[in-house]
Amino acid sequence: MIIQYEKELNPAQLQAVTHTSGPVLVIAGAGSGKTRTLVYRVAWLVEQGVEPGAILLLTFTRRAAEEMLSRAARLLDEHSLGVEGGTFHSFANRMLRLYGDRIHLPTPFTILDRGDTEGIISWIRKDKGLNKKELRFPRKGTLASIFSRSVNTGASPEELISQRYDHLDLFTQDIVDVWKEYTRHKRQNALLDYDDLLVFFSALLQEDEWARQIITQRYSYILVDEFQDTNHLQADIVEMLGGGNQNIMAVGDDSQSIYSFRGARFQNMVEFPRRFPETTIIKLEQNYRSTQPVLDIANKVIAESPTPYTKCLFTEISGGPEPTITAAQNEHHQSLLVVQSIANLLDRGVRPSEIAVLFRSSFHSFDLEVELGNRGYSFVKYGGFKFLELAHIKDVMAHLRVLANRQDAYSWRRILMLVPGVGMSRAENIMKSAVEGATLVEGLRACPQLDKLPKLKELTDLFAQMEMVRGNPSKRVELVLDYYQPLLEAAYDDHPKRRRQLEELAALAQRFTKTDDFLAEVTLEPPQDERRYDMDKDEALTLSTIHSSKGLEWRAVYIIWAAEGWFPSGLSVDDSEDLEEERRLLYVAVTRAREWLYILYPRMAYKRGEGEVWTKPSRYIENLTQNGQQACAPLSRKGTSDLLLNLNIKYGGSLTGKRVNHPTFGAGSVMGHKGTDNVVVKFDSKGLISLNLKYAPLTIIEE
DNA sequence: CGGATCCCGGTTTTT
């Protein structure tokens, strides 16, 4: 099959795809065919005879890389191309496992996720006696954020504390001490956290001429996606990977930079031409995704943003429904409006998989999740909670980890503290014995406590068995499960559910032949929510944080909680840069929509300490309504009618006899209807009350 | 050692 590049790409895309050599910066507006460009670029390079293994595609998630590479393969009628792809972190991991010894990294090393990091910090905090009540020393999460932010932004902890954490000024010295100890602990125990992967990979390229030669010669074409969300370390890495030939293509959109909390610098886009003076700049401005009314909103949202490469998106898709902004009475009403509106779209033949609800923070969807669940809609949720962060999953993983890296003190503690009769002090002794023995198992066998603690004996036997099954981490997981089951049952009353999740872990492990690979992969690309499992993709709606929606699109998009204090988040309101990032976040959300765009917020919301309060619409959407241009339907009956809750429709005209719940009045039974919009409800505690169905946030609790 | 209790503090986003 011959790919007709000229026909299938617009001139700017074509220019990017067929660029022969030298650095290129592609500034790609939302929906401008950025992914398409990268896919065709890979195919084109392969067609030109470039060895696929010499192409490296760095993306934001592994999923993105896989999808692009499989699309490129399909274009070329191949099953797989053998192009290398993944995240910066996973690529760094691969290179460090190969060449890390050049800079004296311990190999193998274990990768720590955020939870592990916090666990270690917590121990240090205690060891140093910084956990006294009067002290109010920052908690582990805050400390971990400071450390990570410092690495990713390149600011010293002192600077960072005075800039962003000035209330912790008093503790600067102790914080630095904790960090030193944390760093020392990692070195000593062969542990690397996410940030270390970048730091050491960068160091490897910088300090070791030999390794740099090998790596840069191996990868002669480098494509970097989402360049606006790279940090200074990643930008340095890209520069060094460019090597002599400088065949680097960076693709990004400064208006969509939403990861500054992890050090992302959209300025990297501006600086790219400075790092690579020969850079060709290509702009993709035509949008192929959204209707003009949706783009009008997007352009307005971003118009006030002072981003350097300003683009104005245009589209040839005219017409389409007007976006709406809707005020709900309260959170629950907001959920009801969304559910009702989704029902309308489904009636019109829109498939569930073409609909998404997006929000600023993961917990914003809790109420909606309950409501969707009650009504029997399936949904997949992205963002927030991670399978791997569940305590029981971490417990089991810790057993694999000490086997892979005997020095991993953190995992040891985790394992040993589970053994009945073992606490802090015994755990230390047992660990010492295990680490110092000729082998792990022999070390454990030498423990004096072994006879008194039957579960410790069992643990020793477990490790002996695990050592004998090589080549398949799944078998090892199953062995751990046999051992762990009684502990699981003792610790959690929902153990059957947790057991199933653990079995999923065993299934996941089956894809790997080496335990090391399994551990690294699963930490770097944690599996998504378990609800995703065994569900027909077409039948599920998507719920997602905006961060996790990056790069995706849907026919219909709902943005909920567009209220001051929620979006923008209350934590961002006193920093102008953070506020700009929140704006870009909304821009990303809006530009996910192809046809329908609904923005909602509750007029009242619950606020800790203050109870039920009036909210203000998000400053970003308020501008949209005030300017009152036709792109944006004003808040009106008409604008919202599509969203109006109408329980009558859903329930075939009669609610009589049903049990309902009202947030203020509690549970009650519907006694009868009054006209079309009103019902009389007998509330268990308040008696008879007449309610208007258009406004009352009623839920059905029993059919 | 481990469970119970009580108190304060404070909320995001992800590799």
Next chain:
DNA sequence: CCGGGATCCG
């Protein structure tokens, strides 16, 4: 108002 974490007690 919930949960992490420090402290207390058997």
